[in-house]
Amino acid sequence: DLAKYKIYYSDEAYKILGIKPEEYDNTYESFLKYVHPDDVKKIENLLENPCKDPYKLEFRIIRPDGSIRNIYQLVEFVFDDAGNPYFIYGTIQDITEQKNLQAEIERKQEEINKIQKKYEVLVQESTDVFEIIASDGTIKYISKASETVIGYKPEERLGKKIYDYYQGEELAKISRMVQFVLKDFNNRTKGHVVFKNKTGKNIYLEVYMHNLLHEPAIEGIAINFRDITQKVELGKHMAYMATHDEVTDLPNSVYFRRRLKNQCIQARKNQTKFAVMMLDLDGLKNIKYSLGYDIERKLIIDIVERLKLNLEDDIFLSRFSEDHFAFLISNPRTYDEYKAIAVKFLKLFSQPYKMKNYELDISANIGISIYPDDGQDEANLRKQANIALIRAKKEGKNRFKFYSSDLDIQNYRDFILRSDLHYAIEKGHLKIYYQPIVNLKTNEILAVEVLVRWEHPNWGLISSEEFIALAEETSFIVNIENWVLKEICRNYKQWLKNGLPQIKVFINSPSIQFFESDFVDNIKNIIDEFELDPRFLIIEIAENVLTKNIKKVSADIEKLRVLGIEVALNDFGTAFSSLASLYSFKVDYLKLNSLFIKNAILDERSNTITSFIIRMARELKIKLVAEGIENGEQLLYLKELNCYAGQGNIYTKPLVLEDFEKILAKRECKPRLIKVKKILRKEKRKFFRIKFHQLLEATMTVLTIKGETVNVGNTKVLIENIGPGGLSFISNIRFPVEKYFILQFITRLIGEDIKVYGYPARREKLGDDLFKYGIEFTIDENERTNLTRILNQVQVKMRNNILFAEGDFISTSPYAYFNSYNN
Missing domain, CATH: 2.40.10.220 (predicted glycosyltransferase like domains)
Known part of the structure; x- marks a missing residue:
């Protein structure tokens, strides 16, 4: 009632509003209290602008219990003769459930739309191409990525057969894939094919097929494929890198072994001969250590270029290792022809190589084995060629040798030792022994010399002189010396922990290790790893090392001394430059070669030299250690000359760690009385001789x-x-x-x-x-x-x-x- 601004509701309307009749005074103002604040304006606008026709209105109310309901109202105004509204009547409905349902439907539809949009974006923007073909191969659908991946627009391929785009073996592949998935619903397959794109370039495709003919939405074979050319090319590049040398781009040992194995199979099948040549360069390592990696690298490239110029069509060249090259001569030849090839290669090393301002003297040796005379498989042919190579090296520079069963056992032994040396550390065949260095007056243990022995499982104990020479030749000496230093540091740290005397430790530094650019840093890093004071270490250097690269050796000695590491000159007196070495280099110890001591007692000249060296060392304030003291007569002689310290079997032979620690705990090592007796062996033989x-x-x-x-x-x-x-x-x-x-x-x-x-x-x-x-x-x-x-x-x-x-x-x-x- 617009005249009174009173509102009247039916019982059902009261239920919708959530109120009781007695709680409501029927006024317009009270009604507005139930209307949601955001919707009040709708009610006011309706009253201010009455319309002649029935009017639909939706608004929200807030019930007394706080719940919000959605109301649908259909109203109609009643006008007086003057055209003024005086009454409104109508119906209301609670449409909250419908509204909630509609909102849920809209939310679900929005989710569907998003999923559909994502699918469309994924398909259209994907680098994978999605395709549907009929059972006869006709293309029914193809995604837009087709143009990006293979160069064809979708409309260019639709309606055509998938087989129209392949030829030869690739056509056979794609046909086999289609036939396989057609055999059964849900059959799937995957494969790689080469596809010629629209520009005519071959690309590699990874193709996946799935039989979905039974699916109403698909009714075809679903295919997706992608361009894997980059992946395939990368794989080929990685395979190439794994089988080729980085510096020279020559095939490496992996490739050569594979090639040689295949050659053996072919030769066995065709009953033909072929040859394997192993060429070893001598002098390369010294150049690297003296002049640096860049010079060595350029030299190798130059050598390889010269070798290539002398190759024939049937000669395969490989860089087998750093200074080792392997040749495979596949066509049969006479021994004289093989000899001529070897001579031709060796002539390349008859003159020095000129590199920048240097003339580099490089020599080579070649070992040759022939299939099937010297071996019928890849491993034996390489082995026999290397044995022949060892014999060639023994005969001098730029020599070659054919393998022969007449090659002596020493060559075989050398080959086995060279091969096994690389595994000596990991197999535990290298053993460290300790020989104390004693103050000759007091018998106090001043230091210990570390000695390394190789206990070969088949050839027994290998002398340090022999295997150190082999290790230097193969550069494995660096690995050995690093292992030795780590073992020494580990044991020395345990000695300190156990309260044993803080003695000095002598360790020999091979010549090849001394020419490493990071020689001193490497020593420091290992000592730092065990958190030790470097001053416990004494590095022994052979005299011949001092004459090879004076500037570097002098700098390294100074670096060692700065760290607190003392330096000893080993086997003093055996080189022509002994006195000059003392003048040029600051050393802390001299180790007198045992030959002087053995001869000094019997030979006046040796006596004069020995006494001079001991007196000179004392005056120069250089500590002198006499090596190889064997008996009491030698010991007494050295004491009379006031020799500072010594070592030898008169005190003890080199000891294993446990035995040396027992002596070290006593802090002194007394000389033993060694009686030399001729022991007559009783004849115990069962048979005559x-x-x-x-x-x-x-x-x-x-x-x-x-x-x-x-x-x-x-x-x-x-x-x-x-x-x-x-x-x-x-x-x-x-x-x-x-x-x-x-x-x-x-x-x-x-x-x-x-x-x-x-x-x-x-x-x-x-x-x-x-x-x-x-x-x-x-x-x-x-x-x-x-x-x-x-x-x-x-x-x-x-x-x-x-x-x-x-x-x-x-x-x-x-x-x-x-x-x-x-x-």
């Missing part, structure tokens, strides 16, 4: 090691005596005294061939390079009976003829024989 008046020449080979047959050549030895149970022989090769090491001997007596075998039971050192061995035979009784028969005849002949010589006897001394044999 024939001692020859002259030495009998024999050919010897290693038959088995630990039950495994060894493919090794022969060497010459000299038999001193022989019997049914064994023999004694002289050799210039050091063999292990082990039952598992079976040697075979072939010789000739009284016109009959003798072949026997057994293991070394005894070894005696005769000189620097000669050893005498006692062999116990492992022959069977039939062989022993036959040997006894021959030896009985020999005994009879020797009794009847003192000048008996019916055999391969020699008339020279063992020293002369082996010197001539080696040369």
Whole structure:
């Protein structure tokens, strides 16, 4: 009622409003209190602007309980004769549920729209192409990415067959994929194909197919494919990098082994010969350490270019390692032709290489093996070529050698040691020994010298001189010295923890390590790793190192001294530049070579030199350590000359860690009384022995090691005596005294061939390079009976003829024989 501004509701309307009739005074003002504040304006606008036609209105009310409801109202105004509204009537509905449902529908639709939009964006913007084909290969749908990936717009491919875009093997591939997925619903497959894009360029596609013919929304084979050309090319590049040398771009050892293996298969099939050549450069490492990496790199590139110019069509060249090149000559040739090729390559190193302002002297050696004579597989052919290479290197610079079964055991041994040295650390074959350095007056332990020994599992104990030379030759010496220094630091730290004396530790620095650019930094970093004071360390340097690169060596010595690391000059007096070295370099210790001590007592000249060196060291305030003191006479002599310190077997032989720690705990090491006695060995042999008046020449080979047959050549030895149970022989090769090491001997007596075998039971050192061995035979009784028969005849002949010589006897001394044999 607009005249009274009163509102009247039905019972249902009161329910919608959430109020009771008695709680409501029917006034317009009270009604507005229930209207949502944001919707009051709608009500006011309606009253201010009444309309002639029925009017729909939606607004919200807030019930007394605080709940909000959505109201739909349909109203109509009643006008008087003057056209003024005086009454409003109508209906209201609670449409809250409908509104909520509509909002939920709209929200869901919005989500659907977003998903659809995402799908459209993903498909259209994706670098993957999505395609649907019919069972006959007709393209029914293709996404816009088609133009980006393969160059074709969707409309250019729609309606055409997928097979129209492939040829040859690629067509066969795509056909096989389609046929496979058609065999069953939901079948899937994936593959790679080469596709020629619209510009004619071949690209690699990764194709995925899924049979969705049964899906109403698809009714076809769903395909998606992507361009993987970059990935394939990267894979090819990575494969190339893995099989090629970075500096020279030549195939590397991985590639060469693969190529050689395939060559063996082809040669076996075609029954043809081919050759493997291994070329080793000498002098390269010294250039790198002296002049730097850049010069070495340019030199290698220059060498490779010259080698390439001399290659023939069937010669494959590989950089097998840093200073090692491998050649595969695939076509059969004569030995003279192989020889001519080797000579041609070696001539490239007859003159120095000119690089900037330097003339670089590089030499080379070549080892050659022939298939199938020297091996029928990749590993053996490489091995035999390397054995031949070792022999060539022994003969001097720019030499070559063919492998032959006549190559002696020493070459085989050298090859095995070179190969196994690289695994000596990780397999625990290198052992550290400690020899105390003692104050000669007080017997106090002043320091200890660290010595490294190699206990080879098959060849026994390898002298440090021998394996250090091999390690320097292969640059593995740096790994060994780093390992040794870490072990020393680890043990020294434990000594300090256990309260043992803080003595000095002498460690020898090989020449090749001293030429490393980061030599001193490397030492410092290792010591820092164990948090030790560097002053416990003394670096021993050989005299020949001082003359090679005076500026660098002098700078490094100064760096060591700044760190508190003292320097000792090793084997002092053995080089021509000894006195000059003292003038040019600041050293803290001199180590007097044992040869002076041995000769000084018997030789007046040696005595004069030795006493001079000791007196000079004292006056220069350089501490002197005498090496190799063997007996009391030598010790007394050194004490009389006031020699500061010494070491040698008179105190103790080099000891393992546990034994040295026991001596160190006592803080002193007293000299032992060494009595030299000639011990007569009682004859315990079960069989007789024939001692020859002259030495009998024999050919010897290693038959088995630990039950495994060894493919090794022969060497010459000299038999001193022989019997049914064994023999004694002289050799210039050091063999292990082990039952598992079976040697075979072939010789000739009284016109009959003798072949026997057994293991070394005894070894005696005769000189620097000669050893005498006692062999116990492992022959069977039939062989022993036959040997006894021959030896009985020999005994009879020797009794009847003192000048008996019916055999391969020699008339020279063992020293002369082996010197001539080696040369």
